[in-house]
Amino acid sequence: DSGVTQTPKHLITATGQRVTLRCSPRSGDLSVYWYQQSLDQGLQFLIQYYNGEERAKGNILERFSAQQFPDLHSELNLSSLELGDSALYFCASSVEEGVASVYTGELFFGEGSRLTVL
Amino acid sequence: DQQVKQNSPSLSVQEGRISILNCDYTNSMFDYFLWYKKYPAEGPTFLISISSIKDKNEDGRFTVFLNKSAKHLSLHIVPSQPGDSAVYFCAASGTSYDKVIFGPGTSLSVIP
Numbered sequence: 001d002s003g004v005t006q007t008p009k010h011l012i013t014a015t016g017q018r019v020t021l022r023c024s025p026r027s028g029d030l031s032v033y034w035y036q037q038s039l040d041q042g043l044q045f046l047i048q049y050y051n052g053e054e055r056a057k058g059n060i061l062e063r064f065s066a067q068q069f070p071d072l073h074s075e076l077n078l079s080s081l082e083l084g085d086s087a088l089y090f091c092a093s094s095v096e097e098g099v100a101s102v103y104t105g106e107l108f109f110g111e112g113s114r115l116t117v118l
Numbered sequence: 119d120q121q122v123k124q125n126s127p128s129l130s131v132q133e134g135r136i137s138i139l140n141c142d143y144t145n146s147m148f149d150y151f152l153w154y155k156k157y158p159a160e161g162p163t164f165l166i167s168i169s170s171i172k173d174k175n176e177d178g179r180f181t182v183f184l185n186k187s188a189k190h191l192s193l194h195i196v197p198s199q200p201g202d203s204a205v206y207f208c209a210a211s212g213t214s215y216d217k218v219i220f221g222p223g224t225s226l227s228v229i230p
Contacts, residue, residue, distance in 0.1 A: 002161060033218065042124075042222035043162070043207060056217040090161055092218075105150035105211040107218055109161030 003027065006091050006110035014118055018079040021113045025072055025093030032074040033107060034066055038087040049074055081117045088112045121145045122210050124221040133230050137195040141208030141221055144189065148210040151184060153193045156205045198228045
């Protein structure tokens with residue numbers, strides 16, 4: 001158990017719809033990352049938040065958005081869904097900034113949310 | 119633009135032998151390199167990492183080698199065990215809690 005919780009685990013929806021994926025990071029972790037893994041693809045970085053603020057952006061579509069709340073949980077919103085958005089969406093968290101002596105780049109991943117768009 | 123590359127999609131190794139997984143990167147600003155293991159239906163889990171100031175890091179059966187001049191790193195698993203069968207992702211990040219970039223992964227099968 002990584003300590004990162006993602007809900008829902010599975011989600012089936014139709015094209016054009018909107019869904020929200022939720023992530024609770026490990027206790028004490030201020031950074032949250034979102035990754036997308038499509039069929040036979042690697043982990044594509046979407047976006048990173050640190051303590052409520054956007055830190056880095058990857059190949060995130062304009063139809064997708066995310067935020068991190070004061071309690072540090074994060075939500076990934078996917079709208080106007082297309083068939084190609086079907087994928088596993090992973091959330092990860094990492095040790096807080098400032099603890100440079102223990103920084104290894106290690107991320108702790110949740111089990112993922114599997115989105116199927118029909 | 120793929121900054122972290124794993125050119126072998128799959129690898130099969132006999133149990134007890136050495137598994138060598140390779141990774142190349144293009145961004146010389148990367149400071150940390152990591153290997154993650156992923157089983158089906160689970161999230162990736164951290165395996166081992168190496169800082170750019172080192173050329174080798176060892177943890178039990180797992181050793182990571184870094185060749186900065188070649189922008190290449192490798193993961194050695196000795197001896198390989200059937201439970202090591204998984205997808206292995208190489209990843210890299212910068213110094214300041216930057217985004218962690220993953221390679222496409224290599225699927226390792228250890229044959230009993």
